Amino acid sequence: xRFDWVNILATVIFVSIVVTLILAVxxxxxxxxxxxxxxxxxxxxxxxxxxxxxxxxxxxx
Amino acid sequence: xxxxxxxxxxxxxxxxxxxxVIVAVVVITLLAFFYREQVGRVVxxxxxxxxxxxxxxxxxxxxxxxxxxxLHQRELANDDSVEVYPFVSIIVPAYNESEVIxxxxxxxxxxxxxxxxxxxVDDGSSDGTYEKMREFEGNHxxxxxxxxxxxxxxxxxxxxxxxxxxxxxxVVCTDSDSRLTPDSLRYAIRHFHDPNVGAVTGNVKVxxxxxxxxxxxxxxxxxxxxxxRKAQAFxxxxxxxxxxxxxxRRMAIEAVxxxxxxxxxxxxxxxxxxxxxxxxxTYEPKAIAxxxxxxxxLDIIKQRYRWSRGILQALRKQKRLLTRSSGTVxxxxxxxxxxxxxxxxxxxxxxxxxxxxxxxxxxxxxKLLVMWWLxxxxxxxxxxxxxxxxxxxxxxxxxxxxxxxxxxxxIIDVTKVFATLEELIGLDMSWGKLxxxxxx
Numbered sequence: 001x002r003f004d005w006v007n008i009l010a011t012v013i014f015v016s017i018v019v020t021l022i023l024a025v026x027x028x029x030x031x032x033x034x035x036x037x038x039x040x041x042x043x044x045x046x047x048x049x050x051x052x053x054x055x056x057x058x059x060x061x
Numbered sequence: 062x063x064x065x066x067x068x069x070x071x072x073x074x075x076x077x078x079x080x081x082v083i084v085a086v087v088v089i090t091l092l093a094f095f096y097r098e099q100v101g102r103v104v105x106x107x108x109x110x111x112x113x114x115x116x117x118x119x120x121x122x123x124x125x126x127x128x129x130x131x132l133h134q135r136e137l138a139n140d141d142s143v144e145v146y147p148f149v150s151i152i153v154p155a156y157n158e159s160e161v162i163x164x165x166x167x168x169x170x171x172x173x174x175x176x177x178x179x180x181x182v183d184d185g186s187s188d189g190t191y192e193k194m195r196e197f198e199g200n201h202x203x204x205x206x207x208x209x210x211x212x213x214x215x216x217x218x219x220x221x222x223x224x225x226x227x228x229x230x231x232v233v234c235t236d237s238d239s240r241l242t243p244d245s246l247r248y249a250i251r252h253f254h255d256p257n258v259g260a261v262t263g264n265v266k267v268x269x270x271x272x273x274x275x276x277x278x279x280x281x282x283x284x285x286x287x288x289x290r291k292a293q294a295f296x297x298x299x300x301x302x303x304x305x306x307x308x309x310r311r312m313a314i315e316a317v318x319x320x321x322x323x324x325x326x327x328x329x330x331x332x333x334x335x336x337x338x339x340x341x342x343t344y345e346p347k348a349i350a351x352x353x354x355x356x357x358x359l360d361i362i363k364q365r366y367r368w369s370r371g372i373l374q375a376l377r378k379q380k381r382l383l384t385r386s387s388g389t390v391x392x393x394x395x396x397x398x399x400x401x402x403x404x405x406x407x408x409x410x411x412x413x414x415x416x417x418x419x420x421x422x423x424x425x426x427x428k429l430l431v432m433w434w435l436x437x438x439x440x441x442x443x444x445x446x447x448x449x450x451x452x453x454x455x456x457x458x459x460x461x462x463x464x465x466x467x468x469x470x471x472i473i474d475v476t477k478v479f480a481t482l483e484e485l486i487g488l489d490m491s492w493g494k495l496x497x498x499x500x501x
């Protein structure tokens with residue numbers, strides 16, 4: 001059986017480019033989702049004028 | 062001053078818009094595929110011409126970069142500048158950098174330079190960065206270390222805070238996650254013998270090279286970023302003074318009013334302002350600064366997204382300079398080059414890859430596709446070896462050039478295109494601080 005190396009290599013190139021592009025787009029959206037779910041920093045909350053206080057300072061009696 | 066950063070949009074709206082854009086791209090691609098017979102010959106011919114132009118441009122760009130970087134290197138080899146050492150202030154801004162701040166300050170104390178001071182400014186950290194900085198406060202064999210703490214206000218404002226407290230005619234701005242090599246400052250200072258030089262950029266290298274992502278970035282810094290800076294330095298108009306090592310003449314900083322706080326790329330913004338004032342900016346390959354590169358794909362995307370949008374914000378801010386400049390013709394040229402590199406080139410690269418593969422498979426030109434791939438891979442390999450040898454770097458990075466164009470750069474370019482679209486429609490963004498691993 002004779003292998004057509006040019007066709008095999010062309011297929012590898014095609015698949016790798018397409019897979020890379022899919023990976024790139026998917027990674028970008030994964031990044032956006034991660035950022036959207038990230039808790040805001042104190043500085044960002046301050047900038048938006050909504051400083052949230054989760055805990056109150058413990059005062060020993 | 063009008064703010065360049067637009068009013069935030071809801072993250073869900075952002076996500077929906079991004080999904081809509083990608084769905085539109087996919088639908089158009091599928092329609093073009095299924096109705097390919099209807100796609101006129103004229104359109105195909107135009108696309109083929111565009112693609113051929115892209116390939117020609119790619120090869121031409123690389124030859125130009127190699128030629129001018131070689132000329133700059135040769136020029137530096139013949140540089141017989143008299144060694145005079147002015148007093149230097151090194152500014153180290155830090156925000157939540159407790160993992161790396163001590164290694165960074167320790168490296169600064171090891172500099173082989175006679176007269177300098179260190180000004181470390183904590184930008185309201187919450188992880189004990191300030192306490193770790195305080196351990197360095199005081200005099201260290203003639204080097205005075207001052208430590209300041211202020212409310213969180215961003216990197217640009219923190220740098221301005223440090224610059225205001227410095228007293229030297231030369232100011233070095235560095236990142237707290239960077240490490241300068243002992244002779245870096247000595248080599249960089251020699252360029253200031255030219256009174257028209259307003260700033261010098263250092264040679265930034267990746268220090269953590271232990272997985273494929275960091276090794277690809279190490280190669281990118283050598284082949285992609287430093288080679289370009291070297292070529293630009295031949296014309297004394299480097300277009301980005303990177304955060305890890307920027308050496309400025311105080312007069313130049315004062316002339317442009319310091320760092321502006323209205324973009325996410327304060328380093329690029331500052332560079333453009335200095336060029337616009339008519340100052341020259343050059344590059345010193347021996348002024349080496351090591352930096353910690355992001356180690357995971359999503360962190361790389363986060364970093365490049367910020368860089369891309371920051372550069373676009375700065376370009377938008379300085380758009381009047383695209384057509385006129387108070388300095389030389391190099392400023393508009395530099396800005397147009399940035400537009401090309403930041404906007405046009407990534408889109409062309411993605412398009413060219415997709416289109417070439419599509420055409421080759423559609424018309425059975427597989428041999429052509431393989432030849433195209435081999436040619437570009439060979440070119441990338443040769444350029445990588447050339448850049449690595451020029452910098453006396455690790456040759457083991459060269460094989461990564463095979464993955465560089467068809468894998469790594471493609472991913473970065475997709476991020477750049479999305480970042481550009483989001484900047485154009487004005488979606489909100491945050492600084493997006495990277496988590497440090499403490500590799501320096």
